[in-house]
Structures are given as C-alpha cells and as structure tokens.
Amino acid sequence: MKERIEELKRSFTEKLPSLTDKESLEAVRIAYLGKKGYIAELMKGLRDVSDKKTAGQLINDLKNEIEGALGARDEELASAAIEAQIRSAKKYNPTLIPERELGSYHPITLATREVEAVFERMGFTIENYAEIVGDYECFEALNIPKHHPARDMQDTYYLDNGQLLKTHTSAAQNSIMKKYGAPLRAIFPGRCFRNESTDACHENTFFQMEGMMIDENISISNLIYFMKTMLSEVFNRDVKVRLRPGFFPFVEPGFELDINCEICGGDGCPSCKNSGWLELCPCGMIHPAVLREGGIDTEKYTGFAFGLGLTRLAMMKYGVKDIRDFNSGSLKSLSQFKSI
Numbered sequence: 001m002k003e004r005i006e007e008l009k010r011s012f013t014e015k016l017p018s019l020t021d022k023e024s025l026e027a028v029r030i031a032y033l034g035k036k037g038y039i040a041e042l043m044k045g046l047r048d049v050s051d052k053k054t055a056g057q058l059i060n061d062l063k064n065e066i067e068g069a070l071g072a073r074d075e076e077l078a079s080a081a082i083e084a085q086i087r088s089a090k091k092y093n094p095t096l097i098p099e100r101e102l103g104s105y106h107p108i109t110l111a112t113r114e115v116e117a118v119f120e121r122m123g124f125t126i127e128n129y130a131e132i133v134g135d136y137e138c139f140e141a142l143n144i145p146k147h148h149p150a151r152d153m154q155d156t157y158y159l160d161n162g163q164l165l166k167t168h169t170s171a172a173q174n175s176i177m178k179k180y181g182a183p184l185r186a187i188f189p190g191r192c193f194r195n196e197s198t199d200a201c202h203e204n205t206f207f208q209m210e211g212m213m214i215d216e217n218i219s220i221s222n223l224i225y226f227m228k229t230m231l232s233e234v235f236n237r238d239v240k241v242r243l244r245p246g247f248f249p250f251v252e253p254g255f256e257l258d259i260n261c262e263i264c265g266g267d268g269c270p271s272c273k274n275s276g277w278l279e280l281c282p283c284g285m286i287h288p289a290v291l292r293e294g295g296i297d298t299e300k301y302t303g304f305a306f307g308l309g310l311t312r313l314a315m316m317k318y319g320v321k322d323i324r325d326f327n328s329g330s331l332k333s334l335s336q337f338k339s340i
C-alpha cells in the first residue's frame with residue numbers, strides 16, 4: 001500500500017507541470033480524486049491492510065496534497081488567463097486617433113483652395129464677405145438701380161428686414177474697393193443663393209469666386225492673361241474655352257467665358273444642357289460708374305473683374321456630372337475626394 005501511495009504521489013507530481021489548461025486539470029482531478037479514481041481505489045484496498053490507521057492517514061495526506069495542488073494550479077491558470085487578456089487588450093492612449101473613417105474635404109473646398117493658391121502667387125489677397133447683404137452692395141453699387149431689368153437675371157431671396165441673400169460675389173466689390181482703394185488685386189470666394197429651379201448644372205446655393213484687379217493701364221489683355229493662367233494651372237493642362245460678348249451692367253465691355261464641357265467633351269450632355277459648353281467665368285472691364293461708386297479715381301485707374309462659377313469649375317475639374325451631388329450630403333460620393 002505504502003509503495004502504491006508513493007508511486008501515485010510521484011506520478012501526480014510529474015504530471016502537474018503539464019496541466020496548462022482547464023481540460024487537462026479536470027481530467028487529472030477525475031483520474032485521482034473521482035469516484036472511480038486512484039484515491040477511491042486505495043480506500044477500497046484498506047480492507048486488506050493490517051495497519052489501517054497509518055495507511056488511512058497516508059491516503060488522506062495524498063488526497064489533501066492532490067486537492068491542494070490542483071486548486072493552486074487552477075488559480076494559477078485563471079490568473080494567467082486574466083493577465084494574457086490584459087496584455088492583449090489595447091492600452092488606453094488619450095492621444096490615439098479613433099479607428100473610424102476620417103472625414104474628407106468637400107470638393108468645393110479643394111477647388112477653392114486651388115484657385116486661391118494660383119491667385120495668391122500672382123499677388124492677389126483673399127477676402128471674406130458676408131452672405132447676407134444689402135440691396136446697395138448687391139445691386140445699386142454695381143450700376144443696377146431699382147427696377148433695372150438686369151435684376152431679373154438673379155432671382156433673389158429677400159429677407160423680411162429688406163436685406164437679401166447674396167446672389168453673386170460681385171456684391172463685395174464696392175466694399176473692397178472702399179477698403180483698399182487702388183491699386184488693388186483681390187479675390188473673394190463665397191456662397192451665393194438664387195431662387196432657381198435646379199438641374200444638372202444649376203443649384204439654388206452655389207459658390208463663386210470674384211476677382212478684381214485695379215491699377216493704371218489695366219486692359220482686356222491683362223484680363224485674358226489672368227483667366228488663361230488660372231485655368232491652365234487649375235486643370236494642369238490646356239482646356240478649351242471661348243470668349244463671347246456678355247452683358248452685365250457693372251462691366252463694359254463684358255464677356256462670357258465658357259469652358260468646353262469636360263463631361264461629354266463638347267458633344268452635348270445634361271451637364272452642359274446639350275450645348276457642349278458651360279458658362280464658367282463671366283468677366284469684363286469694370287464700369288467707370290462702379291469704380292467711382294467705390295471711390296476709385298477713374299482718370300487714373302482702370303480694372304477688370306470676373307465672377308468664376310466655382311461649383312461649376314469643381315464639376316469640370318473632378319468630372320462631377322450633376323451639380324446637385326455637391327450639396328447632397330452623400331458620403332458615398334463626397335468621400336471619394338479625400339485623396340485628390
């Protein structure tokens with residue numbers, strides 16, 4: 001009996017280090033302590049032993065030893081599992097960037113920055129202007145008096161207090177002339193609003209970028225040079241444009257600068273209203289009445305102005321067929337611009 005107890009003790013001690021998971025631990029517990037296990041077998045064998053008391057004591061000691069060792073091993077395994085969990089868990093880091101889709105710049109923002117960079121390099125300052133303006137800035141200071149038919153070209157949202165939502169960025173011309181005087185080179189991007197029915201190339205809320213250059217001896221050649229430079233730098237290649245006469249009361253002469261439709265290549269499509277051309281950047285020599293209203297000496301200075309359709313420029317640059325996608329808030333389409 002004594003030898004058998006010693007042998008079981010040895011075999012258990014040898015097995016113990018290999019018990020690295022709950023399953024093997026349980027298997028050994030059943031083998032040694034179970035109803036039909038080695039300890040139960042020893043207890044049965046007691047009947048044939050003369051010194052039952054000593055043998056019983058030895059069996060009990062072995063049983064206690066095995067129970068204690070298995071319990072301790074069980075605890076070790078449990079705390080090792082917790083430690084492994086802690087180790088594998090991500091450490092808290094207050095400066096970590098969240099693991100989710102980051103936002104992206106709106107294509108209009110990207111186009112605006114690109115055009116701004118081109119004009120900044122050519123010495124233009126960038127001005128900001130309000131979206132809610134008065135009748136004076138939006139029309140009267142631009143040689144468009146009350147009841148002038150040119151007002152009909154821009155369906156205006158009027159506010160109850162008599163102010164209005166800026167229909168074009170030209171509304172800032174007068175105040176910028178008064179702010180800086182001449183000579184002057186400035187661009188001013190901004191959101192414009194018109195109560196128009198929308199289609200693939202018309203929105204009721206869109207962006208323009210106005211530009212003005214006033215100095216001595218400014219002529220149409222300067223205007224054409226700056227327009228060409230801006231377009232070739234923004235598109236990084238030659239784009240087909242055409243210049244045709246256009247009427248705006250605040251310029252004389254006035255032009256419409258159209259871009260060959262980049263969506264259909266000029267064949268005609270909904271994006272260009274099937275004409276193959278898109279009105280992009282009307283421009284002209286600033287009317288002397290407008291210069292005078294802005295406090296500029298018309299004997300000494302002349303200037304040009306343009307009103308670039310920024311949203312349409314973004315359409316052409318990025319191949320967006322429908323202008324309404326820009327204000328759609330659809331992440332499916334807008335998030336595509338993050339890598340541009």
Ligand code: FA5
Pocket residue numbers: 167168169170194196201202203204206207208210248251254279280281282283284305306307308309310311312323
């Ligand atoms: C004007 O707004 C003049 N203020 C432009 C100007 C400035 C002329 C300085 C001369 C000197 P027009 O209404 O055509 O012009 O608009 C200018 C450009 O804005 C258009 O060529 C077009 O590209 C864009 N645009 C006009 N209406 C819309 C619209 N509803 N949706 C999207 N883009 C528009």
